[in-house]
Amino acid sequence: MTKLWARIAGIAAMIFLSLPDGVFAAGGGDVAPIVIVADTRNLSGIMWWWAELYNESHLYFALVTVALIPIIGVIFGVLADIIMTHIGIDLKSRDLAEH
Amino acid sequence: MDWLYILMPIAGVKIFWPGLIILGIGVGIIGGFFGMGGAWMVTPGLNILGFPMAFAIGTDIAHMAGKSLISTMRHGKFGNVDYKLGMIMLIGTVVGFEVGAQMIMWLERLGAVEKTVRFLYLILLAFIAWMVFHDVAKRRQKQQEALKAGREVDKLATGIEWHKTFHKIKIPPMIHLKVAGIYCSAWLPIIVSFLTGWLAGILGIGGGLIRMPALIYIIGCPTHVAVGTDLFEVMISGLYGAATYTYKGRTELVAAIIMLVGASIGAQIGTVATKYIKGYGIRIAFGIAVIGCAVSIVLKMVPMYYPAYRTFFDGASTVVVLGIVAALSFYITVKMVEGAKQEVAAKKASMAKQTGSQV
Structure with a gap:
């Protein structure tokens, strides 16, 4: 049963990731059909690890990126909230008016 | 001044990182204020900073997802996001976008699609601009007439009221969108989102620029709810776009994170x-x-007819885009600071009054 679910999840991920390039790609046009390999020679530490991950597997690289974006967004959002609240701005209500 | 540059691990180019933060702040402000991803502003900016085009698009979408998340969180707390409407529209948008994207591939095989698409985009933008300013003029006229008659105009009254006609269509199932304050047929947001998604797919854009006015003028959302709900959609579609672009190896997350530092500030301001x-x-x-x-x-289209002036017109186009980003960001920031100052001063005054009356 677990194998079946793993397969279904795998197929779903494949469909999701292999949809057309243009999906929600704002204002850009087509992506050039080239294979890019990251040059890790001048990198060290986390940058080196990141570039290595890119070279090894675009799938893992994509999964980590998609997981990191919302996490970073929430962290920055909460930080900004704290600062704004500290300034004294009411962040919970607003007057809905057109003019 | 080497410390002002950072080597991008994937794209392999050195980028002026304060430029990324400034760009992030600018598009964060505009995105949070208008409820759009704003890729038409970011991509030329990233290009100027030295990003190859392939990476500029992917990086832009990745940062757009994070930025929209920050803005949606804030708009959600203000009560500006109609999640039910957002979810219904998401289905129509995805289907419409896919149909549009497939259609453009089919048109490409017929040839000369680029010019047609750009003209279509221009016509659409001209129509949106006309709609907005016609609405503003009509509302002003209504207000003047009311003043003459000694009445007051309702604070939620609008100039153009096309949505009232669309609300009269009672094809079941009917839905009540509480946050937007709308009771209409479920088919209205589905069809509108399909059409806006289809247009976005054909034009190769995110769609915020089309969806925002559609939410206001056709569905009938108050402006603030249209902004918040549109951002909710941009957030989900941005994550989806980021996944597909990253899988194809065209996203520079380091740059997206640096931009997010600026965008998190900008999004809150906007x-x-x-x-x-x-x-x-x-x-x-x-x-x-x-x-x-x-x-x-228009400036990007001129070189199609006068190729010798390509460099000049491409530069002019970028200057126009970045100039508008700078001017609007400045205006929004000034208004935000003025408003916040007034609010804090009013709070202090009421607290002083309270303590005074207690004494």
Whole structure:
């Protein structure tokens, strides 16, 4: 049963990731059909690890990126909230008016 | 001055990182204020900073997802996001976008699609700009007439009221969108989102620029709710776009994170500014942004007829886009600071009154 679910999840991920390039790609046009390999020679530490991950597997690289974006967004959002609240701005209500 | 440059691990180019933060702040403000991803502003900016085009698009979408998340969180707390409407529209948008994207591939096989698409985009932008300013003029006229008659105009009254006609269509199932304050057929948001998604797919854009006015003028959302709900959609579609682009190896997350530092500040400024600027203030600024976008496209089209002047017109187009980003960001920031100052001063005054009366 677990194998079946793993397969279904795998197929779903494949469909999701292999949809057309243009999906929600704002204002850009087509992506050039080239294979890019990251040059890790001048990198060290986390940058080196990141570039290595890119070279090894675009799938893992994509999964980590998609997981990191919302996490970073929430962290920055909460930080900004704290600062704004500290300034004294009411962040919970607003007057809905057109003019 | 080497410390001002950072080596991008994937794209392999050295980038001026303060430029990324400034760009992030600018598009964060505009995105949070208008409820759009703003890729038409970011991509030329990233290109100027030295990003190869392939990475500029992917990085832009990745940062757009994070930025929209920050703005949606804030708009959600203000009560500006109609999640039910957002979810219904998401289905129509995805299907419409896929149909549009497939259609453009089919048109490409027929040839000469680029010019047609750009002209279509221009016509659409001209129509949106006309709609916004016609609405503003009509509302002003209504207000003057009411003043003459000694009445007061309702604070939620609008100039153009096409949505009232669409609300009369009672094809079941009917839905009640509480946050937006709308009771209409479920088919209205589904069809509108399909059409806006289809247009976005054909034009190769995110769609915020089209969806925002559609939410206001066809579905009938108050401006603030249109902004918040549109951002909710941009957030989900941005994550989806980021996944597909990253899987194809075209995203520079390091740059996206640096941009997010600026965008998190900008998004908060833009979103909080909607608290102090009334709906029509947002609509007028949006109309100006649409005109700016149209001018930049015209400048991009000129070299199709005069290839010798390509460098000049490409440069001019970028200057127009970045100039509009800078001007609108400045205006929104000033309004936000003024509003916040007034709010804090009013709070202090009421607290002083309370303590005074207690004593």
